[in-house]
Amino acid sequence: MGLFHCVTCTRGMGILPCVHANPQHLSSVVPSRFQFSTNSHNAPIEYHWIDGAERLHLYEPGGYHPVMVNDLLHNRYRIVDKLGFGGYATIWLAQDERTKRYVALKMGISGPSAPRRETGILKALHGSSSVSQTGFGVDARDALPKVHDAFEIRGPNGTHACYTMTPAQGNLREASFSRLFPVRVARALAAKLVLAVAFIHSRGYVHGDLHLRNVLVKLPSTFEEMSITQFQDKFGEPETVPITRVDGKPHTTHVPTEATLPLYLGKKAQDFTLADAHGLMLSDFGEAFSAATEQRFGTDCKIPLAKRAPEALFEPDELMSYPSDIWSLGTAVWEILGMKFIFSESETRDEIVAQLIDVLGGAQNFPQNWRKLWERSYEDSIDAADTIPRKPTEEREEWPSLECAFEEFVQKYRRKLEVTGIFGEEETWAILELIRGMLKFRPEERMTIEEVLRSKWMVDWALPELE
Numbered sequence: 001m002g003l004f005h006c007v008t009c010t011r012g013m014g015i016l017p018c019v020h021a022n023p024q025h026l027s028s029v030v031p032s033r034f035q036f037s038t039n040s041h042n043a044p045i046e047y048h049w050i051d052g053a054e055r056l057h058l059y060e061p062g063g064y065h066p067v068m069v070n071d072l073l074h075n076r077y078r079i080v081d082k083l084g085f086g087g088y089a090t091i092w093l094a095q096d097e098r099t100k101r102y103v104a105l106k107m108g109i110s111g112p113s114a115p116r117r118e119t120g121i122l123k124a125l126h127g128s129s130s131v132s133q134t135g136f137g138v139d140a141r142d143a144l145p146k147v148h149d150a151f152e153i154r155g156p157n158g159t160h161a162c163y164t165m166t167p168a169q170g171n172l173r174e175a176s177f178s179r180l181f182p183v184r185v186a187r188a189l190a191a192k193l194v195l196a197v198a199f200i201h202s203r204g205y206v207h208g209d210l211h212l213r214n215v216l217v218k219l220p221s222t223f224e225e226m227s228i229t230q231f232q233d234k235f236g237e238p239e240t241v242p243i244t245r246v247d248g249k250p251h252t253t254h255v256p257t258e259a260t261l262p263l264y265l266g267k268k269a270q271d272f273t274l275a276d277a278h279g280l281m282l283s284d285f286g287e288a289f290s291a292a293t294e295q296r297f298g299t300d301c302k303i304p305l306a307k308r309a310p311e312a313l314f315e316p317d318e319l320m321s322y323p324s325d326i327w328s329l330g331t332a333v334w335e336i337l338g339m340k341f342i343f344s345e346s347e348t349r350d351e352i353v354a355q356l357i358d359v360l361g362g363a364q365n366f367p368q369n370w371r372k373l374w375e376r377s378y379e380d381s382i383d384a385a386d387t388i389p390r391k392p393t394e395e396r397e398e399w400p401s402l403e404c405a406f407e408e409f410v411q412k413y414r415r416k417l418e419v420t421g422i423f424g425e426e427e428t429w430a431i432l433e434l435i436r437g438m439l440k441f442r443p444e445e446r447m448t449i450e451e452v453l454r455s456k457w458m459v460d461w462a463l464p465e466l467e
């Protein structure tokens, strides 16, 4: 029996992600202005669905650039395979024909897309003065992607901002699919992620999109030594699927003839080592902003709902700042420890708010004005489908408390899979204390990143794993 005897759990939580051949970030990937590609008569073009590929209707003016394996971009980068995609970009593994080194090439949708902003922010962060201000003897800048080259590509869908960076193994969410990181690795990953965020905050930036799909792990240096043939012997040929139109008509130039499915270069969570954790890299600065000079409102927040700070839901017209990162970081740390979501991704807004209240003991802590908004009647909310959901707290099943969830959904699985190890009693209390501090409903009551760094769990368990 573990630390906590759960008598109140009425249902499971921490639903596993849906199974895709190549699971990608699907919940927030589609900018709302995209529906379908259009032909010359402006009728939508539909394509047959390809599991694991990006949304093909985004191959239209204003959207993705059509890229295929073997293409040579910018007279320099030979496309080897695909690494991933989001709503704003496709990411490719390419070989730099000048240096013979591998790079990850991020190519934005056309127009004012994320890569253009990202390169500016990343350069500012890397350019800032010599030592990390986070202390702990770690230069946290190495946990941020370094921009090697930035350029534009013009194509049938417009002009696309691109940049190259070091390729990584893939994101932590993919690594974790139904697996667990060994205890020491989980501590080190959490510590390195906190240090990366501390560095960004110390330089005046909010990341704005913290979740495990944006947390990558560097590849070992031996990767660089492989030729493309050796690479394909080890990881296989690129997996491509012909793209076909539902109406059977031929392709336009806006869309590639084949979709390339993303390749996961990484290992399974249980095979991660402390060296992997040292190589953690926080990526995707497309939503990042300077807290002092830029305004970002709750309504602008694009982070998946289950990771989104509650003020963005309940006070969408208020400015977001560092505390919203702390909330998302709290959910990410939880996920690293147990590889389960603390708040389930597959639920409605309504149900997610119910979870926040139950898991965090909202009866006392949930702000009264938010509760009023949340519990308003169905009639009141029907015209405001996209604002705060309706639903009274009574007459619903309750989600388990934080302590109970940790026992049921983190420790229990760790005990089952003995190889990964479990967290001891004292450490568990320290973890829960930290998570509670990071997940305070009110942003002004939430821990700052300095307080997170000084918390008992960070000082006694997590940071020492990085030494």
Ligand SMILES: Nc1ncnc2c1ncn2[C@@H]1O[C@H](COP(=O)(O)OP(=O)(O)OP(=O)(O)O)[C@@H](O)[C@H]1O
Binding pocket: 025, 028, 029, 083, 084, 085, 086, 087, 088, 089, 090, 091, 104, 106, 114, 145, 165, 166, 167, 168, 169, 170, 171, 213, 214, 216, 283, 284, 286
């Ligand atoms: N340097 C890299 N090395 C390996 N894979 C990468 C790299 N950068 C990104 N990826 C992969 O591509 C995916 C999408 O990248 P990214 O989040 O930067 O795209 P995006 O369009 O900005 O996403 P979003 O829709 O979340 O804004 C990541 O989750 C990761 O799996």
